[in-house]
Amino acid sequence: xxxxxxxxxxxxxxxxxxxxxxxxxxxxxxxxxxxxxxxxxxxxxxxxxxxxxxxxxxxxxxxxxxxxxxxxxxxxxxxxxxxxxxxxxxxxxxxxxxxxxxxxxxxxxxxxxxxxxxxxxxxxxxxxxxxxxxxxxxxxxxxxxxxxxxxxxxxxxxxxxxxxxxxxxxxxxxxxxxxxxxxxxxxxxxxxxxxxxxxxxxxxxxxxxxxxxxxxxxxxxxxxxxxxxxxxxxxxxxxxxxxxxxxxxxxxxxxxxxxxxxxxxxxx
Amino acid sequence: xxxxxxxxxxxxxxxxxxxxxxxxxxxxxxxxxxxxxxxxxxxxxxxxxxxxxxxxxxxxxxxxxxxxxxxxxxxxxxxxxxxxxxxxxxxxxxxxxxxxxxxxxxxxxxxxxxxxxxxxxxxxxxxxxxxxxxxxxxxxxxxxxxxxxxxxxxxxxxxxxxxxxxxxxxxxxxxxxxxxxxxxxxxxxxxxxxxxxxxxxxxxxxxxxxxxxxxxxxxxxxxxxxxxxxxxxxxxxx
Numbered sequence: 013x014x015x016x017x018x019x020x021x022x023x024x025x026x027x028x029x030x031x032x033x034x035x036x037x038x039x040x041x042x043x044x045x046x047x048x049x050x051x052x053x054x055x056x057x058x059x060x061x062x063x064x065x066x067x068x069x070x071x072x073x074x075x076x077x078x079x080x081x082x083x084x085x086x087x088x089x090x091x092x093x094x095x096x097x098x099x100x101x102x103x104x105x106x107x108x109x110x111x112x113x114x115x116x117x118x119x120x121x122x123x124x125x126x127x128x129x130x131x132x133x134x135x136x137x138x139x140x141x142x143x144x145x146x147x148x149x150x151x152x153x154x155x156x157x158x159x160x161x162x163x164x165x166x167x168x169x170x171x172x173x174x175x176x177x178x179x180x181x182x183x184x185x186x187x188x189x190x191x192x193x194x195x196x197x198x199x200x201x202x203x204x205x206x207x208x209x210x211x212x213x214x215x216x217x218x219x220x221x222x223x224x225x226x227x228x229x230x231x232x233x234x235x236x237x238x239x240x241x242x243x244x245x246x247x248x249x250x251x252x253x254x255x256x257x258x259x260x261x262x263x264x265x266x267x268x269x270x271x272x273x274x275x276x277x278x279x280x
Numbered sequence: 281x282x283x284x285x286x287x288x289x290x291x292x293x294x295x296x297x298x299x300x301x302x303x304x305x306x307x308x309x310x311x312x313x314x315x316x317x318x319x320x321x322x323x324x325x326x327x328x329x330x331x332x333x334x335x336x337x338x339x340x341x342x343x344x345x346x347x348x349x350x351x352x353x354x355x356x357x358x359x360x361x362x363x364x365x366x367x368x369x370x371x372x373x374x375x376x377x378x379x380x381x382x383x384x385x386x387x388x389x390x391x392x393x394x395x396x397x398x399x400x401x402x403x404x405x406x407x408x409x410x411x412x413x414x415x416x417x418x419x420x421x422x423x424x425x426x427x428x429x430x431x432x433x434x435x436x437x438x439x440x441x442x443x444x445x446x447x448x449x450x451x452x453x454x455x456x457x458x459x460x461x462x463x464x465x466x467x468x469x470x471x472x473x474x475x476x477x478x479x480x481x482x483x484x485x486x487x488x489x490x491x492x493x494x495x496x497x498x499x500x501x502x503x504x505x506x507x508x509x510x511x512x513x514x515x516x517x518x
Contacts, residue, residue: 048388085427086452118390130453138388146495154470158330158391161418166354167335176333176356180388181415183422188390195426197469198453200478212388 013263014040014126017234021242023213024250030054031211031255032062039070040126040265042257045119046139046211048185049108053117057104057187061119064100069093069125090132090196093125097134097186097194104187118185121194122153122209124259128267131201134194137182140215142223143199144206144231149224152199156184179216205261206231210241213254217245227258234258282334282357282374284327286313288367298334301414303327305365306339319343319366327357330415334372336363393420426452429470432518438505439512449473462486462509464493466500473500473515 016035022028030047032055045061047054069092077088084091100121108114120137133141138155154160158181159173168176186192201207206227215223222244230237238256245254282298296303296313305313306324315324321341328335334357338345346364347355355361363370393416434448435456447454449466455478457463463479464486474497477486485492486508488500500506502517 046388048390083450085450090452120388148494148496150496152469156422158415158418158422161422162330162333162335162356167337168356172356175358181331181391182388183391183419185390188392193423193425195470196452197426197467198451199467200453200465200476202478 013261013265015234015260015262016042016258017238018042018044018255018257019238019242020255021246021250021253023253024246026251026253028052028055029253030058031213031253032058033209033255033257034062034066035257035259036066036070039073040131041066041069042124042126042207042209042259043121044139044209044211044255044257045121045186046137046213046253046255047117047119049114049117051113053108053114054119056107056114057117057119060104060107061100061121061186064103065096065121065123068096068099069123072096073127086196087127087130087132087198089125089127089130090134090198093123093132093134094194094196097121097123097136098192101186101192102190105190108187116188118187120182120211121186124207124209124257126201126259126261126265129201129264131199131207133197133199136184136186136192136194138212140208140210140212142208142210142220144208144224144227145202145204147224147228149220149227151220152197153195155182156195157182180212201261201265203261203263207259207261208241209257211253211255213250213252214241214245214256216252217248217250217254231260234260282329282332282372284313284363285371285373286315287369287371293368298327298329301329303329305370313370315365315368317366317368320368324365325363328414330418332374333357334374336361336372341365391415391419393417393423426468426470430468430472433468433473433500434516434518435466435506435513436516437511437513440510442511456506456513457486457509457511464506464508466515467497471499473517474498475500475506 016037018033018035020031020033032045034043043062043065045058047058080088108117120139122135122139125132135153138157141152143150162168226240230240241256284296286294303312304326306322307320308322323339324341325338325345336355338353344351357372359374361372437445453467455465465476467474476497477493488498500515504515506513
């Protein structure tokens with residue numbers, strides 16, 4: 013059983029909100045996108061991506077296969093998520109290609125799909141997923157940014173990276189090319205877990221420790237926690253649009269098959 | 281455009297514009313910045329420039345590379361940095377960086393391996409293109425799948441009746457252990473493989489290299505020793 017809350021705010025400096033969020037509690041879907049591109053392109057791109065992913069997941073989940081082929085690395089829900097992300101990419105790309113006013117638009121995307129005591133995360137760009145578990149905050153996704161690559165290569169510490177001019181350069185985005193490579197991962201969802209999807213307007217303005225404290229303090233009331241995060245980002249300058257989707261695991265949500273049955277009990 | 285000023289005994293010897301994705305510094309003649317002094321290694325250091333930022337990397341030099349008095353292997357250059365190589369001083373200046381202000385919150389841009397006409401730089405078009413090449417190369421490397429980024433991995437049982445048995449970690453999520461006793465999962469992310477505790481009974485927890493796993497995922501390195509439900513396993517990256 014899951015509870016969700018979502019917020020999206022223009023912030024203090026930008027004229028438009030190019031972020032888009034959605035949550036579909038009955039289907040266990042949380043989606044967030046941060047659009048880019050002038051002349052309303054960013055708003056269109058993020059809206060198309062979020063609407064497509066949410067609609068297609070909700071439509072296709074009921075008919076999903078119960079098992080993946082043996083040689084497949086991912087659960088059927090992950091494969092479906094990847095498919096709908098590809099579909100969203102095609103829609104944004106084709107819109108940009110055929111309508112001159114939207115040329116060059118694109119968007120980041122992060123999707124969390126909860127099922128069977130698990131979740132699948134799919135992301136493109138620098139929108140993130142975090143998890144608060146047992147008071148510890150963990151960033152689950154790895155940003156697709158030039159900065160992250162430079163950190164991985166040892167040129168920057170994460171602290172130094174905050175001061176760089178190259179901070180806002182993403183290496184992947186939805187809708188920029190005919191195809192997109194989304195990162196897919198599967199995680200176990202435990203009761204008490206609190207998941208956060210956010211746009212960079214949050215994590216650029218509020219550091220991880222402050223996010224952790226807020227989630228820890230207000231986590232029992234998701235609406236209040238979401239308001240609080242937006243308020244902190246704006247209080248620190250609100251330089252960008254800021255959006256969050258929160259999901260809390262209240263009780264186990266096994267379905268169709270118990271995960272025990274899929275157990276790799278190979279060493280007994 | 282960022283530049284380097286070379287000086288020796290407080291005298292300016294030369295100036296160099298950082299207009300290439302890679303500038304090499306060393307004693308030998310094939311370097312972009314040649315410093316003919318025995319305290320300087322043949323290929324001493326290099327500077328990589330990506331868009332507005334430059335990065336200094338020591339090339340395993342004999343006498344080391346120092347920035348503002350501290351030895352460095354890799355360093356993100358900032359306007360005014362003093363680089364000492366032997367007794368020569370290289371001063372880094374970058375006007376773009378000192379402009380400051382709202383630059384920090386410029387709009388997000390995308391860099392792709394095949395993008396043309398990337399974010400506008402201050403310099404000429406041809407220069408921009410050469411400086412972009414490295415960014416595009418990094419963008420190409422960044423576009424790997426999670427499987428490629430994390431690498432292939434397997435676990436080998438090292439204790440008990442099944443010692444020697446191996447399991448390739450083909451799945452995005454693999455559970456290990458005995459239900460009702462102790463269960464852990466290994467999840468594959470772009471940063472690598474992580475062990476997570478799922479179920480622990482009677483105070484016993486899975487461990488990695490003897491360290492108890494709690495609510496936070498523990499990253500697995502090559503040859504990490506995992507213990508779940510009393511069975512010891514070795515994690516192997518290949």
